[in-house]
Amino acid sequence: MTTVDRIAYTSKLKDMSPAIKAGLAVSTLLGVLVASQNVFSVAVFALMTALCTAGSGLPLRQYRKMCAIPFWFLLAGAAVVAVGFSEAPAGLWHVRIFGVYLVVTLDSLRRALELFLRSMAGVSCLYFLCVTTPVNDLLGLLNRMHAPKLLTELMMMIYRFIFLLAGLAGQMAVAQKARLGNAGYRASLRSVSMLASSVFVCAFQKSAAIYDAMESRGYDGNFDFTGELSRSTGRQRLIFAAYEVLLIGAVVAVKWIAG
Structure with a gap:
């Protein structure tokens, strides 16, 4: 049995309906993509981390190790997004290479940060599904x-x-x-x-x-x-419906505040 299988089979949420867990993970991931706001992405990452550790029983140390690989991979990708090309020196930082300037602007940093946080939030949603569902x-x-x-x-x-x-x-x-x-x-x-x-x-x-x-x-x-498959209970369906209502409300509120 692999480590991922062992984690999923020993999860406290193993007996929950896989349809409920998949719906929760996918809907939250869609919410992250629709909201596209850093605050919302951070909140989703924190929520999924809590569900994977406190809710599922996965040790925080092991979860941190699982997040390390996508963290550094996505950080490298965000660094590439933060760097642009320019014919003249500009932005917060620049360096001349072969007659072209590599520049980092405030807008590019914002795009890179948004991409990184949104990607990490998406990873946490998929991790929730992986560590709770065989x-x-x-x-x-x-x-x-x-x-x-x-x-x-x-x-x-x-x-x-x-x-x-x-x-x-x-x-x-x-x-x-x-x-x-x-x-x-x-x-x-x-x-x-x-x-x-x-x-x-x-x-x-x-x-x-x-x-x-x-x-x-x-x-x-x-x-x-x-x-x-484990059948969803009335309590699970009620919690899922309440979560979806709160999720939709949070996405609408974030989009409205962001203008």
């Missing part, structure tokens, strides 16, 4: 919504193979490190290339083995997902 429940929900079978099957296979290959790569990296494969720059480059090629070969071997195993169990080209 992937089998999500696939079951998509089947109930009559999503194309090709979509759900691809999602399941990609999800499983990502963690399978990541585990293989981790084991190979440990083996290389134990044999001083990273002792020096050239050795590190050689080890990385060997690791990439080995993972590529193992991917084909694993896929062939899995296909043979499925055929031996009567695989006919379709995956049948079994199991019952």
Whole structure:
């Protein structure tokens, strides 16, 4: 079982209806996109953080580690947005490179900050869905919504193979490190290339083995997902309806205040 699966299956909100959780995450994400205001994005991030930690039972330290990767990735993207080109020195900061000025203006900083906060708020919405809903429940929900079978099957296979290959790569990296494969720059480059090629070969071997195993169990080209989804209770539907009313009101209020 992967770390994400373990977190989802041990969540305090695991037994809540996946339709309610998906609706809450998607509607909040849409609210962030429609409002497009920094204050609203920060509020959504704080709310989703509280739901993922206090509500779901995920330790704050682990949640912080989960947010670290998208944080630095989005920060780098926002930094690129903050920098523009100009034929003359301008803005809050500028530097001349090959006859062109790289400039940072107040407007570009505002756009970069808005993009960063809105993206982090969106990530927190998706994290809420990931840490509270097992992937089998999500696939079951998509089947109930009559999503194309090709979509759900691809999602399941990609999800499983990502963690399978990541585990293989981790084991190979440990083996290389134990044999001083990273002792020096050239050795590190050689080890990385060997690791990439080995993972590529193992991917084909694993896929062939899995296909043979499925055929031996009567695989006919379709995956049948079994199991019952948790039904939403009246209390859950009432809380969800109240949340949606508050969300819509907050979006309208923020847009009205912003003019």
